[in-house]
Amino acid sequence: MALYKEQSLKIYNSINGEKEIFTPLTEGNIGMYVCGPTVYSNVHLGNCRTFISFDLVFRYLKHLGYKVRYVRNITDxxxxxxxxxxxEDRIAKKARIEQIEPMEVVQRYTVDFHNILQKFNNLPPSIEPTATGHIVEQIETIKTIIEKGFAYEVNGSVYFDVIKFNKDHQYGKLSGRALEDMVANTRELNAQSDKRNPQDFALWKKAEPxxxxxxxxPWSDGxxxxxxxxxxxxxxxxxxxxxxxxGGMDLKFPHHECEIAQGEAATGKTPVNYWMHANMLTLNGQKMAKSTGNNILPTEIFTGDNQHxxxxxxxxxxxxxxLQAHYRSILDFSDEALKASEKGFNRLMDAFRNIDNLAVxxxxxxxxxxxxxxxxxxxNDDFNSPILIATLFDAVKFVNGIKEGEEKITSEDKSLLKDTMQAFLFDVLGLQDTVIVNEDSREKLSGAVELLINLRAQARSNKDFSTSDQIRDQLASLGIQxxxxxEGTTFSLD
Incomplete structure (x- = not known):
């Protein structure tokens, strides 16, 4: 029997601000969409947090036995x-600055995005569509919205008529904004003169030369x-x-609000049952920003090459x-917090590795x-990973208690302990045992050094002592003695 039949999952639904018992539209099957990156630069660490949060959701739903179709787009x-x-289009601007084609920008930063998420051990989505790959479908949807009377064309651009839509629908229900307040607080800008109302948003934009x-x-090249x-x-x-x-909390308005309006206008149906929003990441108590230098890239965490x-x-x-913070809470990223977290991570991994050696x-x-x-x-309580991690730390106490003879465990319970830790540490939280990963890396390093030792021996037999000394000295500069x-030449790491 699928685990989801035994467990009652609650999800905090952003549209009403309450936790609701999760009931999929089709039993056993889930459709999940997450807004992906705009690929014009290296992926931001805050975005990584969002994608790790939804990777946790994806993993847990799969663990429960649901068949999940996870769609995450690429905005290109x-x-x-x-x-x-x-x-200016963000991608086109980058292409102009670097004097390359826009699709070169897209390719470069899509590859970066995938590489970084792979390092974080995120599972790939089921489908990863691109915006440019769906231009035809977007044009057809605009035609439908115009036919339904919720959009209008001006000078080659098409805009969504928010005020007309709001007569029979509720624009602002996700972000908790009233259209009347939005109208009252908006000043008409010259650049918006094509629109009937400042709140209207573009479905299609005519391209400048x-x-x-x-x-x-049908309306313009755009x-x-x-x-x-x-x-x-x-x-x-x-x-x-x-x-x-x-998606991220910053997308709630206007992006997700506009998505709801477009979906309801085109089909007459409310597109989404459960809206989920991940919160932001700060750095040393301040908002991350490239302009102030209060910023860090994921690769700089892995190399340590950063002032922070x-x-x-x-x-x-x-x-x-x-994952030690709930996905809906603000998380502050700092060196001290990472150090403490790393210690906890290592304790959990040590405990898991010690289970096999426990006496029964x-x-x-x-x-x-x-x-x-x-x-x-x-x-089940809205994917509360910090509470899960605290509960998993109980297993550290179990393992230590058994090792010290204060607790006893049967063979059957030992299997249950290992299976549960395995499932939640690796399948659900998506962690990797760095000791195992490092052992694999060490094996590769040994192979590379042995090759250099053989080349050095060959150089010495040919009386090429300068090459021999160069190999020895350059390895020494890298901490390899x-x-x-x-018996021959051996090596050690400093």
Missing amino acids: AGHLENDAETG QHIMRWPS FPGWHLECTVMSTKYLGEEFDIHG LSKAYSPSAARFFM SESSTLELESWRQRCYDAM LKDGK
């Missing part, structure tokens, strides 16, 4: 600077609105109504740090079934 066009209605990324449409892309890609692969839509960190941290330790008894003093259920209870003995 149409996202203008500062999330505005006017200005200098705009590189453009496609033909490009789609950023909000429209997600509406089209989510409903194409998950249907007009689907279970979960996720005293050392390098493994991707798993950094992932563990992020005929009886057990531990209540492992109830402990196991507490692990599920934590995740060669020792020549009767």
